[in-house]
Amino acid sequence: MFVHEFIDSKHSEIEAIVKQQGAKLYEVSYVREAGNNILRVVVDTEKGIDLDTCVNxxxxxxxxxxxxxxxxxxxxxxxxxxxxxxxxxxxDDVKAAIGNYIAFEFLVPTNGLDEIQGDLEAVNDDVLQVKYNQKGRFKTINVPYNEIKSIRLAVKF
Known part of the structure; x- marks a missing residue:
């Protein structure tokens, strides 16, 4: 059995272990970095993850x-x-991020834009309200969640 197949077969058990520690499983990946094979398990909690939880x-x-x-x-x-x-x-992750700076990519370009970074102001009926800066002018856009390809927290510079 290949490592990828083995890991896939254990995904639900991995997720159960993560949940037992009060965390959420974000990703399981098997990658090669600097000549080493790495099984990366990405986890988090609502308040952030601490070292003790990662060790457990x-x-x-x-x-x-x-x-x-x-x-x-x-x-x-x-x-x-x-x-x-x-x-x-x-x-649910998006709703928990209200008040944070986010970045997201549209499934299909909207208003001539492929992606937007801005402040997530609200989420109503799965529609995100985002305030963003376009060429020095602040604008607000309402975007249905199902029109978003990917979304993440972002660091504001």
């Missing part, structure tokens, strides 16, 4: 993965946060 998740995942891994591939397990520009995975 890592310890529990290590037991699961080491007991049942039948592959010969060696890898490093990296349990980490999604970072300052974390993706907003669903409408």
């Amino acid at each position: 998740i890592s310890d529990a995942l290590s037991v699961l993965l080491d007991e049942e891994n039948t592959t010969d591939d060696e890898y490093f397990l990296d349990v980490c946060s999604p970072g300052a520009e974390k993706p907003l995975l669903d409408i």
